[in-house]
Amino acid sequence: MKPFLVASLYLGLSLPVLAQSERQIARPISPKRPVVDTYFGKVVTDNYRWMEDMNSQQTKDWFKAQGDYSNSVLAQIPGRDSLVNTFVRYDALKSVNYSDIRRKGNRYFYRKTLPKENVSKLYYRDGKMGAEMLLFDPTTYDKAKKYAVSGYQPSEDGQKLTIGLAEGGAEISIMRIMDVATKTFYPESITAVFGYDNYGWSPDGKGFIYKQLSSDNPQLPAAHLDNKSFYHRIGTEPGTDTELFSRNRYPTLGIKSAELPLVFYSDDFSMLFGILATADNRLNGFMAPANELLQPTIGWQRFVTLTDSVYNLATVGNQLFLQSHKGASKGRVLVTDARHPSVQNATVLLPEGKWTITGISAGKNFLFVQLNDGINDHVRQYDVRSAQWADVSLPLTGTVRFSPYSPISNDGLLLISSWKQPPTVYDYDPATKQFSTSPFNVPVTYPGVTDLIVEELEVPSHDGVMVPLSLIYRKGLKKDGSQITYMTGYGAYGSSAKPFFNPRYLALLNKGVVVAITHPRGGREKGESWHTAGYKTTKPNTWKDFIACGEYLINKKYTSPKHLIGEGTSAGGILIGRAITERPDLFAAAICNVADCNTLRSEYGTDGPVNAAEYGTVKDSVECMALYEMDALSHVKEGVNYPAVIGVGGINDPRVMAWQPGKFAAALQNATASGKPVLMQVNYDNGHFTEDKAVTFRNFANMYAFALWQAGHPDFQPSDARSVRAKATSTEKK
Template sequence: MKNCFLILCLLSSWGAAAQSLPATPQRPVTDTYFGRAVVDNYRWLEDTKSPEVLAWFKAQGDYTKQTLDRLPGRDSLLSAFVRYDRLRPARYSEIRKRGNRYFYRKTLPAEKVGKLYLREGATGAETLLFDPVAYNPAKTYSVTAFTPSNSGQQLVVGLQEGGAELSTLRIMTVATKALLPESIVAVSGGGVDWLPTDTGFLYTPNNSTDPKDPLGNLNTKARLHRLGTPASADPELFSRAKNPAFPIRPDEYPFIYFSDDHTQVYAGLGSVDNRQYVWVATPADLGKPTIPWQPLAVPTDSVYSYLKLGAQLYLYSVKGAPKGRILVTDAAHPKVATATVLLPEGSRNITGIVSSKDYLFVTLNDGINDHIRQYDPRSRQWADVPLPFSGTAYVQPLDAPRSNAVLLGITSWKQPATLYDYNPDSKKLAVSNFEVKAEYPGVADLVVEEVEVPSHDGAMVPLSLIYRKGLQKNGQAICFMDGYGAYGISAVPAFSTRYLAMLNQGVVIAETHPRGGSEKGQKWYRAGYQTTKPNTWKDFIACGDYLVKNGYTSPSHLIGMGTSAGGILIGRAITERPDLFAAAISNVSCSNMLRQENTPNGPVNVPEFGSVKDPVQCQALYEMDAFQHVKPGTKYPAVMCVGGMNDPRVIVWQPGKLAAALQAATTSGKPVLMQVNYDNGHFTEDKAVTFRNFANMYAFALWQAGHPNFQPATVAVK
């Protein structure tokens, strides 16, 4: 008689995967940096044109998809994203006013990307101007940016394909919705600035439509396009070649734009260094063979932004004032060195300035929440802009040179973004005609807690916690901890329906504010910069230790995530403290910093991270390099690396090499996956792609952190 017995095999979902990953060959290449020999086993993965490399990424992506498709909670998480998105009937953004015309992007719940619309008056009838989906049904397009002309009669539309970020510019005649014949390709971001006469516009294109072209970002040129002429004939106005006497590096982006009142034109250099290099001329000078640019500011002036209002030039500078101050000088004869201090440095960080026709608006931040002040040059009086609640706020002038029409937006960790019309004369707020309210489930039960955590050197690191009421601090909750800490960018409060989907499943959200951001001013930024960069991931680790010590979670339930430059943070956190995390997400991540300069976007980032050509900075880059700190025989947490094949900012082999190294090194038995996005770059507006991408990342992490809703079923074998 045949023996019949039931064997209950409690298969982990990792062991139950349908296929195994193919082996990744190690082909060592040794580089010597100032006497240090560094071995790179996966240099061959950098050749993204190689059929072998493309096959490797495809195999990795296919394996990841098979694994994630088995997670029971992934699709329900994706459904929650879609369901919450549909609670707001329409989303309005990027509202611009020209005369009585309002131009804006509107996205309906059923739409993957937004369309461009026009209203005659804020409450007028709505007219569809441009649908990127219908532009070319054979391809996937979205609108990167759009800019109406000064009269509102023309519209420049920047189109991106497949999340590639480099845009093609098309020009529309608004009255007929007809597109002019010319197309301008490879414009980063898609932004332009119209001539006062509306006969053309200023723009700066890249040199190539290929986001992987190493020369695409170097020695770019600011150009002038005249409507109805071929882009190939567009003259260059400002560039390293055109202005050889100017200190323009190959990696800096020359740009030109007008003051709001079109009485001045500015030339500047875009880079990751926030300190501006600026020259000024008159619009009439643009027609001269050689533009007589006059210096306005140099990096040692530490001017972060500037604007002309009336006869005065207002400058936001951090020179001698790490939290910022506002200076004012005569716009016709600007002298930063002798400018008057209009608003001295205070206890709050200045984060930006904008203006309407008659008012200057200054945004200040107390480390977490924004405050806005307005200044009237006519009366020389300051006043506070009333905010309905604490959080992240911004002022958006709708038609700065011609009116005081202003929108005010505000959001917080648990309050959805709300849009108001603001009257700076009366200081009154009214809910905007473009505001569409939505009620989201579970928001009323959310608790926000702001704490400070001692780091390795005693520095107190801000930590924002969001969780549902009734949290038992017994270490059993899953905690999702995110961090960035680069370029002086602060982690500001913002409501997220994606986070809400996890919060409503009992997950604790922890938003860290490590050094490298500007939560505590420029000193906080510079304390996580180049040679001080280790503070960034050590602050992140300190936050994780705090959460464990205080019972919010435990190492078996802690998830860490870092995106883009935050890849340094998460990569070095798991290589320095692999015991602290159950899972980590390394999303479009800077993971191999010693090789960052060899990427298309690498040279422009040298001011932020350093160069391998400098011995001190090279050592700092080695410390930042997560790939080089992967050690064989280590029990690493589960890790999901994510890369976009169309990503122009962080090339796909950066997270790819980290995934390969971790797969070969880890002895924990936990999965290391490489998700490859072929319809995405660094990010995309396409909601279907974005929702899928984040559902995959979150589901992976929640599975590995032990959330019961994401565990594959056990299998009974007879």
């Protein structure tokens, strides 16, 4: 197939005979309709509040016009389709992709995607080397809709399966129940379930626990309030399901409306845990004997509070292991009696050390602890029978994902990847400490990988704190300021940017672009104190760390302001939005991907109340002023020379509503004096993300091509660049 045809199929584009310059339309206007709010004496004018009503025809028309305009500009960037072709070609180098591998008994369940498939299908094998059996193909479920599997969970005996189905990149799911032997569905369906909100089967396989939203429209803020956890018995009407854990059912437990009530079994099925989840990663919850599951009242007893600073738990027999960061920024492991737990009186099993504990998990006789040294992951194992610790000698360095197969066995699946090492999958036996290459490992060789250089640096920030910075580039880099550099960052929720292999980064690297991954405060690269140094009132450190990394790259002549691209996704929208409003001179282009750019209004969005634990609330005078400071929209000023910006919003996004990047793009379009384009790319077949490769490839090709065009990459310059730039900054008059 010819390359341009491949691109057109993946982009969903027709290729008219018209000249490129004839296809572009004028930029639509973004009307200002001021709404004035006073927050504890601070007067804030919001010119684009009207956009928050996503159901109004005016808003729909604005997004449609902005999307059409953006598409007309992007269509004239010559390298855009070539990027899609590269993504397709790199994807095809891996003959098959396995993911989400789970074992129940001797039966292995997994997702599998072939290069020509856009979404994964579900399969199983009896035995690791057994014959492969197709269980479910979401593309055949409803020919009129585009479904993908949002989550799945096999029963303990491997005879049944719950499957979450989501449409158009949305995360809300319809849950169906499949009989594995016949590959047929039971008649009932459960709606308003998030794909990952499937917390497990009862040990008898007769039913399962799940959490349900308060509405089947996840874009309503009320849908994320007063959620409930239920037990569903197969063959019964979902409307009769037993309510297990909620503010409504247990008003005396002090459950708040924004807390998500999650229920799951202990590893040995002897206990039930009821956890109240928010954006705060610390556990807050209760436990009860598992035999009370279907009793009229469950005797929930609190066992952990936020002040205990417990982030993870695991059980082996009668021992409850806790990952705690209280008084220990890098974490320690505690152990207590699972039948009568006491965090306060728990024994320190593994004290805080020089590496940060990032997770714990358990098998039948072993506890596994994952640690990070700031760059690479490490694993230690604890044999509960001998009470002995041992270091796991990993076959490769990089980021490790270790998953015990089952609480009734000791072996597990281990994946290792790094910035320039594609993922390798191993089976691991802790009894012998031996690794073997997994049958689910698929070797792949990508072009240009052997020519890559990785530098791990630390950069002084505005206050002298040293911030980690990871650089990837091709051999022979000239530090003369001429290199286009793509700099990305996140810095929120205590999420660390760990080394991983990204074929999309490789597409940039093989075009001579330097890729810079920042590790600003707000993540957990240096422990929990690194997280708390970049949230709520300390959030400015996040974007100031990002700015410091950009300044370092310029000062050391890796790049220059006319070649530097900044990118932030989701909560990273705070980082990129405030970086370009505080230092617009630093960047040639910026990407605001499904970006939170209006934090003063986030609390009034879909899952805003849940995220107040990370950002703060407008109801508190101190936190409200912190929200104003991190609000990119409120810091857009008229007449400033802003960089070129592309905002991206998913119409089906239940996390960051499209009006967040939309309002920011509108403000920049009206305010900028630089003459550089500001686009608002609108994805009608996407949410916060999507599994659909065709949609994903198109989305990233659009973002990268726009930024590379503006940063001066020769492969992305339209033949009549001045005409395109002029049209991209003009405004259509009423």
